Amino acid sequence: xxxxxxxxxxxxxxxxxxxxxxxxxxxxxxxxxxxxxxxxxxxxxxxxxxxxxxxxxxxxxxxxxxxxxxxxxxxxxxxxxxxxxxxxxxxxxxxxxxxxxxxxxxxxxxxxxxxxxxxxxxxxxxxxxxxxxxxxxxxxxxxxxxxxxxxxxxxxxxxxxxxxxxxxxxxxxxxxxxxxxxxxxxxxxxxxxxxxxxxxxxxxxxxxxxxxxxxxxxxxxxxxxxxxxxxxxxxxxxxxxxxxxxxxxxxxxxxxxxxxxxxxxxxxxxxxxxxxxxxxxxxxxxxxxxxxxxxxxxxxxxxxxxxxxxxxxxxxxxxxxxxxxxxxxxxxxxxxxxxxxxxxxxxxxxxxxxxxxxxxxxxxxxxxxxxxxxxxxxxxxxxxxxxxxxxxxxxxxxxxxxxxxxxxxxxxxxxxxxxxxxxxxxxxxxxxxxxxxxxxxxxxxxxxxxxxxxxxxxxxxxxxxxxxxxxxxxxxxxxxxxxxxxxxxxxxxxxxxxxxxxxxxxxxxxxxxxxxxxxxxxxxxxxxxxxxxxxxxxxxxxxxxxxxxxxxxxxxxxxxxxxxxxxxxxxxxxxxxxxxxxxxxxxxxxxxxxxxxxxxxxxxxxxxxxxxxxxxxxxxxxxxxxxxxxxxxxxxxxxxxxxxxxxxxxxxxxxxxxxxxxxxxxxxxxxxxxxxxxxxxxxxxxxxxxxxxxxxxxxxxxxxxxxxxxxxxxxxxxxxxxxxxxxxxxxxxxxxxxxxxxxxxxx
Amino acid sequence: xxxxxxxxxxxxxxxxxxxxxxxxxxxxxxxxxxxxxxxxxxxxxxxxxxxxxxxxxxxxxxxxxxxxxxxxxxxxxxxxxxxxxxxxxxxxxxxxxxxxxxxxxxxxxxxxxxxxxxxxxxxxxxxxxxxxxxxxxxxxxxxxxxxxxxxxxxxxxxx
Amino acid sequence: xxxxxxxxxxxxxxxxxxxxxxxxxxxxxxxxxxxxxxxxxxxxxxxxxxxxxxxxxxxxxxxxxxxxxxxxxxxxxxxx
Numbered sequence: 001x002x003x004x005x006x007x008x009x010x011x012x013x014x015x016x017x018x019x020x021x022x023x024x025x026x027x028x029x030x031x032x033x034x035x036x037x038x039x040x041x042x043x044x045x046x047x048x049x050x051x052x053x054x055x056x057x058x059x060x061x062x063x064x065x066x067x068x069x070x071x072x073x074x075x076x077x078x079x080x081x082x083x084x085x086x087x088x089x090x091x092x093x094x095x096x097x098x099x100x101x102x103x104x105x106x107x108x109x110x111x112x113x114x115x116x117x118x119x120x121x122x123x124x125x126x127x128x129x130x131x132x133x134x135x136x137x138x139x140x141x142x143x144x145x146x147x148x149x150x151x152x153x154x155x156x157x158x159x160x161x162x163x164x165x166x167x168x169x170x171x172x173x174x175x176x177x178x179x180x181x182x183x184x185x186x187x188x189x190x191x192x193x194x195x196x197x198x199x200x201x202x203x204x205x206x207x208x209x210x211x212x213x214x215x216x217x218x219x220x221x222x223x224x225x226x227x228x229x230x231x232x233x234x235x236x237x238x239x240x241x242x243x244x245x246x247x248x249x250x251x252x253x254x255x256x257x258x259x260x261x262x263x264x265x266x267x268x269x270x271x272x273x274x275x276x277x278x279x280x281x282x283x284x285x286x287x288x289x290x291x292x293x294x295x296x297x298x299x300x301x302x303x304x305x306x307x308x309x310x311x312x313x314x315x316x317x318x319x320x321x322x323x324x325x326x327x328x329x330x331x332x333x334x335x336x337x338x339x340x341x342x343x344x345x346x347x348x349x350x351x352x353x354x355x356x357x358x359x360x361x362x363x364x365x366x367x368x369x370x371x372x373x374x375x376x377x378x379x380x381x382x383x384x385x386x387x388x389x390x391x392x393x394x395x396x397x398x399x400x401x402x403x404x405x406x407x408x409x410x411x412x413x414x415x416x417x418x419x420x421x422x423x424x425x426x427x428x429x430x431x432x433x434x435x436x437x438x439x440x441x442x443x444x445x446x447x448x449x450x451x452x453x454x455x456x457x458x459x460x461x462x463x464x465x466x467x468x469x470x471x472x473x474x475x476x477x478x479x480x481x482x483x484x485x486x487x488x489x490x491x492x493x494x495x496x497x498x499x500x501x502x503x504x505x506x507x508x509x510x511x512x513x514x515x516x517x518x519x520x521x522x523x524x525x526x527x528x529x530x531x532x533x534x535x536x537x538x539x540x541x542x543x544x545x546x547x548x549x550x551x552x553x554x555x556x557x558x559x560x561x562x563x564x565x566x567x568x569x570x571x572x573x574x575x576x577x578x579x580x581x582x583x584x585x586x587x588x589x590x591x592x593x594x595x596x597x598x599x600x601x602x603x604x605x606x607x608x609x610x611x612x613x614x615x616x617x618x619x620x621x622x623x624x625x626x627x628x629x630x631x632x633x634x635x636x637x638x639x640x641x642x643x644x645x646x647x648x649x650x651x652x653x654x655x656x657x658x659x660x661x662x663x664x665x666x667x668x669x670x671x672x673x674x675x676x677x678x679x680x681x682x683x684x685x686x687x688x689x690x691x692x693x694x695x696x697x698x699x700x701x702x703x704x705x706x707x708x709x710x711x712x713x714x715x716x717x718x719x720x721x722x723x724x725x726x727x728x729x730x731x732x733x734x735x736x737x738x739x740x741x742x743x744x745x746x747x
Numbered sequence: 748x749x750x751x752x753x754x755x756x757x758x759x760x761x762x763x764x765x766x767x768x769x770x771x772x773x774x775x776x777x778x779x780x781x782x783x784x785x786x787x788x789x790x791x792x793x794x795x796x797x798x799x800x801x802x803x804x805x806x807x808x809x810x811x812x813x814x815x816x817x818x819x820x821x822x823x824x825x826x827x828x829x830x831x832x833x834x835x836x837x838x839x840x841x842x843x844x845x846x847x848x849x850x851x852x853x854x855x856x857x858x859x860x861x862x863x864x865x866x867x868x869x870x871x872x873x874x875x876x877x878x879x880x881x882x883x884x885x886x887x888x889x890x891x892x893x894x895x896x897x898x899x900x901x902x903x904x905x906x
Numbered sequence: 907x908x909x910x911x912x913x914x915x916x917x918x919x920x921x922x923x924x925x926x927x928x929x930x931x932x933x934x935x936x937x938x939x940x941x942x943x944x945x946x947x948x949x950x951x952x953x954x955x956x957x958x959x960x961x962x963x964x965x966x967x968x969x970x971x972x973x974x975x976x977x978x979x980x981x982x983x984x985x986x
Contacts, residue, residue: 017844019841019842020841020844022849023840023841023846024833024841026846026849026852027833027837027840027841027846027849027852027853027856028784028824028825028827028828028833028837029782029783029784029785029823029824029825029827029853030784031849032783033783033786033850035777035783035786035787036777036783116767117774117778118767118769118770201884202884203848203850203884204786204788204794204796204848204850204851204882204883204884205786205788205848205850206787206788252848252849252850253848254786254788254848254849254850254851255847255848255850255884255885256848257884283787285790286788286789286790286791286793286794476847476848477847477848477885478844478847638843638844638890639844639847641844641890642844642847642885642886642887642890645886645887645889645890646847646884646885646886646887648887649884649886649887649888650884672789672791672793673788673789673791673793673794673882674791674793678882678884679887679888680878680879680880680881680882681874681875681876681878681879681881681883681888681891681892682872682875682876682878682879683879684875684887684888684889686889686892686893687887687889
């Protein structure tokens with residue numbers, strides 16, 4: 001029996017690049033996403049949204065809409081008759097359908113279900129809402145001031161000091177040593193203020209669901225989500241239903257990046273369905289996705305770092321103020337934990353403030369809190385290197401956290417891969433490639449935690465010896481391929497003998513959301529253990545057939561072999577042969593594993609980028625990009641590379657183009673892909689992925705999560721390249737052409 | 748509401764449908780004809796997920812009224828493979844892992860098929876600019892561009 | 907006794923950044939913290955992650971803790 005922890009081994013399938021099992025459906029248009037499902041008698045849902053950033057809802061008159069032909073249900077908050085006990089669920093409910101007041105431009109205030117999309121849209125226009133407009137605040141620094149309009153009183157945690165408005169709901173502080181004493185020892189101290197804009201995950205598939213809820217409390221939801229168990233549990237909690245009565249099936253998912261780890265409108269679809277007595281399909285428009293599903297936080301940051309002439313960092317502090325949007329609970333604590341995580345520091349202190357504003361509730365976005373944490377730190381380190389004439393990679397290596405380093409967030413690191421990524425960067429041809437006029441090269445490091453969490457996997461050995469694997473995490477970027485590969489590897493069968501499906505919530509136990517880069521790690525772990533469970537059963541069946549002790553049976557190459565004193569006495573029994581007589585030897589064969597996976601293993605990356613700044617327009621063009629990241633073990637290297645490249649591209653967008661722009665009226669001015677510009681093909685160069693494999697001791701194959709870390713370094717890497725290509729240090733994202741031009745002209 | 752009667756050709760088959768005057772070609776493809784391979788990512792022609800070919804021209808189905816399809820020939824992702832024979836682009840996208848979530852993939856395949864019909868030997872820059880109207884948020888485009896360049900080379904070799 | 911390091915703002919509530927708790931498992935540790943330092947209760951109810959000898963745990967109550975284990979409390983982690 002192989003051990004649970006990592007063991008070095010030669011892989012047969014893991015590490016190869018087979019075609020993904022869901023591929024043909026996705027290149028032929030057959031794959032069914034959230035909006036692609038219909039049901040007999042289905043109605044179309046639509047949501048009316050507040051045009052005001054902050055307004056009391058005095059009254060809503062739905063009578064004209066209800067009287068329209070084809071309108072089957074109109075709902076407001078009054079139709080959500082259950083009031084959840086927990087504050088977090090009450091927040092979800094209020095965000096899905098506003099109660100006393102609309103808290104942001106785009107906040108849902110009513111919804112309809114009708115026999116056609118056009119009737120549903122027309123009915124929205126017939127709903128009359130009487131608003132009492134309130135003062136609003138959309139800027140994080142303004143929202144902290146004692147006299148700022150308060151979004152919701154009474155939500156301040158015990159850890160917030162006095163002197164702020166009630167919008168500041170939480171504070172966390174990390175670090176050790178005495179940074180002020182550290183600054184005394186420095187040859188140069190740089191302190192700067194930074195800001196980053198709110199950016200949206202920008203998944204191409206708008207949120208969509210098809211929901212049915214009967215008067216008996218039984219319901220079904222088909223939904224694009226990163227976690228259908230989360231959808232089930234949240235909907236049940238918000239509506240006062242029994243979770244077991246709700247069956248949620250995850251559709252194919254057209255991107256999520258954290259934005260689909262939350263519930264935005266599924267309870268609305270259920271309540272519409274209950275009222276109309278028919279299934280309701282609810283598909284958000286792109287405008288709604290931008291206005292009413294959570295972007296990440298914008299931030300206001302102060303960073304101070306002291307350095308000696310030899311490059312050693314003597315002291316460091318950072319204060320992160322992140323906006324949570326219209327409800328409490330942001331991710332500033334993660335910024336406070338991640339900012340200095342790559343470095344070995346004697347004196348470090350970070351603070352994070354969670355701040356409510358009149359914006360949509362902020363949501364997780366790929367390594368939440370970490371990109372805006374790394375950006376100012378890596379920028380100031382780079383500026384120190386420039387002013388002290390130090391090599392930026394050598395300086396980072398000099399200060400790099402390694403095994404035994406006390407992390408800035410507290411614990412002592414086990415074996416980690418930061419040094420390896422820095423050394424790989426140093427020895428890569430990119431580092432010494434010549435640069436032209438107006439061109440510069442930037443580097444930056446990034447850190448992310450990675451998670452495990454609740455995970456269930458069932459592995460069925462079918463009568464013909466093929467294998468069906470059920471897991472409960474939506475496949476957002478090729479995870480069914482990885483699970484099939486790990487199952488086939490462990491069982492010793494060919495890859496085409498295993499098919500992996502995403503089970504619905506009634507078919508498998510609780511699963512944590514597809515987040516925290518957890519799936520290949522945690523679901524992979526459970527898959528391997530489910531396979532080992534099935535192998536144990538098959539060994540027992542073979543032993544019974546042979547009349548020998550099960551302990552005297554080995555499993556290799558997809559077959560049971562008599563071992564020890566019985567070695568060679570019987571011909572091996574293959575999985576097919578064992579499966580064929582399963583009914584005679586004790587019944588169907590299935591392995592399963594249920595676990596709350598812990599010990600995911602932290603992740604580091606170093607990015608290197610060349611940019612060219614146009615001195616006439618201020619436009620920044622990315623010329624060359626290389627990602628160095630530790631994957632533990634790359635199960636399917638194509639999709640590991642894809643995560644590296646995709647995260648880098650999102651980081652490039654965050655650095656150069658993307659931002660939520662609010663007007664004086666508190667309304668979002670660019671809720672569409674034309675004005676909120678994510679990187680397009682012609683904006684980007686090839687992105688070279690360099691995979692390093694430093695095995696994670698907490699996984700049998702050494703796997704480490706890879707999905708999120710790649711978005712952490714780009715913001716600073718590009719800022720550093722721009723600084724070296726244009727000789728200006730920008731401290732505000734995005735580095736859009738007007739900002740860059742103004743900085744270059746010194747205005 | 749009075750409906751418009753439209754006769755058109757979709758993926759080689761003569762197709763009739765009734766639609767409202769304001770319905771787009773994408774609405775009809777997805778909601779009336781069950782051709783859900785074309786995706787609605789924005790509804791404003793910015794993302795390209797609904798790319799189809801109308802009389803040889805690449806268009807966003809969300810920007811064309813369904814009534815305008817009268818008498819035209821429409822090609823969608825569902826018509827790209829010949830039975831179970833995948834188009835070389837579809838095959839290459841699989842082999843080179845040029846998709847992650849896959850929701851932009853139908854539009855990108857339709858768009859690049861149209862490109863290679865016009866220009867069998869595009870440069871990387873030409874591919875990137877041709878696809879500038881097809882947003883992908885997962886891949887950073889790297890593997891997509893490589894798959895298109897590789898397919899073009901294969902198709903030139905086979906021609 | 908296990909020495910538990912608290913993050914700064916949690917330490918402010920407890921009155922110190924290192925506390926001693928009699929515990930052999932994660933559950934005993936969390937219960938001991940709440941009993942000995944009631945001021946930490948709101949945060950413990952909101953959730954914490956615990957690093958034990960460099961490995962981060964979120965939930966597993968039975969996780970063993972040795973007397974000489976390095977134990978560090980962290981804000982409960984979330985992902986994207």
